[in-house]
Amino acid sequence: xxxxxxxxxxxxxxxxxxxxxxxxxxxxxxxxxxxxxxxxxxxxxxxxxxxxxxxxxxxxxxxxxxxxxxxxxxxxxxxxxxxxxxxxxxxxxxxxxxxxxxxxxxxxxx
Amino acid sequence: xxxxxxxxxxxxxxxxxxxxxxxxxxxxxxxxxxxxxxxxxxxxxxxxxxxxxxxxxxxxxxxxxxxxxxxxxxxxxxxxxxxxxxxxxxxxxxxxxxxxxxxxxxxxxxxxxx
Numbered sequence: 001x002x003x004x005x006x007x008x009x010x011x012x013x014x015x016x017x018x019x020x021x022x023x024x025x026x027x028x029x030x031x032x033x034x035x036x037x038x039x040x041x042x043x044x045x046x047x048x049x050x051x052x053x054x055x056x057x058x059x060x061x062x063x064x065x066x067x068x069x070x071x072x073x074x075x076x077x078x079x080x081x082x083x084x085x086x087x088x089x090x091x092x093x094x095x096x097x098x099x100x101x102x103x104x105x106x107x108x109x110x
Numbered sequence: 111x112x113x114x115x116x117x118x119x120x121x122x123x124x125x126x127x128x129x130x131x132x133x134x135x136x137x138x139x140x141x142x143x144x145x146x147x148x149x150x151x152x153x154x155x156x157x158x159x160x161x162x163x164x165x166x167x168x169x170x171x172x173x174x175x176x177x178x179x180x181x182x183x184x185x186x187x188x189x190x191x192x193x194x195x196x197x198x199x200x201x202x203x204x205x206x207x208x209x210x211x212x213x214x215x216x217x218x219x220x221x222x223x224x
Binding site: 004040041042043044045090092095096097098099100101102103104 | 114141142144146151152153154155156159199201203209210211212213214215216217
């Protein structure tokens with residue numbers, strides 16, 4: 001069990017608005033990740049964190065920022081949402097090759 | 111470029127039948143390979159994980175095989191059940207500068223029908 005809670009589970013937002021997705025873990029995993037999942041693509045890494053205030057970019061980081069002020073919380077922010085960011089977002093924790101995933105957040109940008 | 115390709119993209123089988131899903135990868139240096147099951151609307155859940163030295167690993171009715179020479183893996187499901195309907199994702203990790211870089215396949219969508 002990953003002990004991960006994502007919020008919200010569903011969100012509809014308008015183009016150009018900022019959006020923040022939250023990920024909370026009940027365990028003290030050092031590594032946490034944000035992925036997006038789109039039809040025809042495997043899960044793609046947006047950003048990851050390897051400790052409090054330590055974050056790095058993944059393969060699809062443009063338009064996204066993250067923050068990790070506490071071990072248990074990892075926030076993903078879309079500074080100005082675009083329709084191309086309509087997706088399902090997954091938070092995960094654990095070591096990179098042995099990650100555990102949350103339930104996902106379905107984000108629709110209209 | 112690291113790649114993971116899965117086949118078939120989708121599959122429909124009758125309940126009780128067996129099936130095999132394939133995963134080919136071009137990831138190096140290889141660290142481990144993991145199969146995930148993802149139910150609709152849920153996050154992926156790990157089924158098995160295999161390292162270079164492991165050829166076969168089972169988890170109940172799920173059996174994964176790994177051929178590191180040909181860079182192929184398969185997931186065999188025995189006596190399928192309706193609850194096996196899901197997407198199955200192959201994930202391969204490469205060791206890179208002390209950090210594991212992970213590449214996801216696009217998954218095989220399995221539908222088990224009565």
